[in-house]
Amino acid sequence: MKTIFITVLLAMSSWFSSCKETEVLDDQQVQQPQKELVISAEKLTTIQAAGLRELAISNGQRDLAAMVKYDVDVYRLVYLTQYNGQEVRASGLMVVPLNLTAPAPILSAHHGTTFDQKYAPSNFQINSFTGFEAFGAAGYLTLVPDYLGYGESKQILHPYYDVKHSGLAVVDMIKAGKEYFQKNSIKASDQLFLAGYSEGGYVTLAAQKEIEENPGHGLTVAASGAGAGGYDLEGMLARVVSGQSYDYPANLAFILQAYNKTYNWNRLLTDFFQEPYATRIQELIDGTRTSSSINSALAKDPAKLFNPAFLAGLKGDGEVALKQALKTNSLKNFVPKSPTRLYHGTADTMVPFVNSQVTFDAMKAAGAPNLTFIPVKGGTHFSSLEPMIKNLIPWVEGIRSL
Known part of the structure; x- marks a missing residue:
């Protein structure tokens, strides 16, 4: 049996988520009416923390087991977003930790390139872990968008490596999640974390760009971790x-x-x-x-x-x-403002290492204030995710505790 930690890694790589909205006009914030985005939230199952913890311990992952503190409810969230200017339904997986004693941060996690519809995150199978449950059990309100072209929007051909659609599908799910949390008395903190690998790395930066360049969304990124995306x-x-x-x-x-x-x-x-x-x-x-x-x-x-x-x-x-x-869809000219880490294996042949190196160099030259590039020495596209997660989790946990 795979450890839950490895399951998290595989899920992110192979599948590889209500606030006040404002818009900045002439240096003044103008209140924007909030449109309801949630169509439905179907509870799929409840997973006990004890089971996740025991599974981690039995497979030698005691550090991960120590992070697992909460039972979680798993939902299929259907929400509204945009495709070519038209309103469409999209979907994703939502993992909610139970019995929280303090407001929880939101984590939007982004999967990699998916060809087979059955691997869309919201196609959750009861009695089968996706890996994303572990983040919820660690106390994060976890959102995992399917992206356009999967799940509820499978009639659309996925707009692969399209910066606007990638960013909006994530942002609208975050806003829908916040809407659901508010209506159901689930306390969310102001902290929003973004993370993803492969296409999910690209989607992470696309979502960060959408948030940072459009204050009207009313969102702020606490930190962002992107691995091995085709940004250039x-x-x-x-x-x-x-x-x-x-x-x-x-x-x-x-x-x-x-x-x-x-x-x-x-x-x-x-x-x-x-x-x-x-x-x-x-x-x-x-x-x-x-x-x-x-x-x-x-x-x-x-x-x-x-x-x-x-x-x-x-x-x-x-x-x-x-x-x-x-x-237009390249991200090397985006200048992230929030704390951001890029990860890439030096032996990656699917998305060559130089892609992230060029992106990092361009971002730094343009003045990105808090950007770090972490090469994974000898890492391939498939082996570099585990080192990324091992570095990313303590960094995010450190920011979360501030």
């Missing part, structure tokens, strides 16, 4: 056009499909991909398959995967709309 999308493009083989072509197919749909380009997939891959992609990315099964069915050589004319356009002056979209 232009840099990722440069890697593709360099001709290097890439072992995770499913990610490339996903982002092109997502942008084609999100921005209403409505281009044929044969514009982007050679056959038989254009047809295969339509069949493979259907919400029922794992990333490994998709990767194994696609060419890893960009020259074989992509339409030659498309690849030539990427290398030259063509594909202007795509290049602009990648620039």
Whole structure:
């Protein structure tokens, strides 16, 4: 049996959440009417702290066991957010610690790239731990957004690596969570923590950007931890056009499909991909398959995967709309104001280490006041999450106690 700690790590990497709202106008805060965002909150189960603690101890995780203090209720939260300017329903998992004696901080936790719909966090299976329960049992009001394209919004193609939709889906769930807590006399503190890995790292910074650049949300980030996200999308493009083989072509197919749909380009997939891959992609990315099964069915050589004319356009002056979209959705030019830590394994081949290094350098050069970059020496995309969590938890706990 896996330890609950390892379960937390796997959940974040492979699945890998009411206040006063104000808007700043001419240096004056103007009260904004608050729109109700909660559609429903379905209680799925109650998990006893004793069981989580015993599981951790039996598997040698005594430090984690010491953090587990509360029984938790687990909910499926359905809330309102925006997709291309239209109001839509979205969903996520909510974990609420019971019998709190003081207001609890909120933790929004963000999962990594998910191809299979069944792994959306809100598709919680009774008698099966997701890993996120441990954060609730440690005393955090824990919110885990599915993101658009999963759960309640599965009819939408997930807007993969889209900064605005990524940020809003998180922010609206946080606001919905706060609305639920207020209406149900669950005391939340003013502290809000953000954390995520892989795509979840990107989503973490996207949410932080949305909060920090839009005071009207009425939210403040206490601290943010982001691991191995593809923040520099232009840099990722440069890697593709360099001709290097890439072992995770499913990610490339996903982002092109997502942008084609999100921005209403409505281009044929044969514009982007050679056959038989254009047809295969339509069949493979259907919400029922794992990333490994998709990767194994696609060419890893960009020259074989992509339409030659498309690849030539990427290398030259063509594909202007795509290049602009990648620039718009890159986060290396975001300047975080809140305490922020970036993590990345130096041996990561899925999202190369240089992606975070370039992002960190750009943020620091632009004056980010409280930003730290923590390389995980020798860490791969899959092995670097555990060191990140081991560093992140005591840091967050230290800020929580202030």
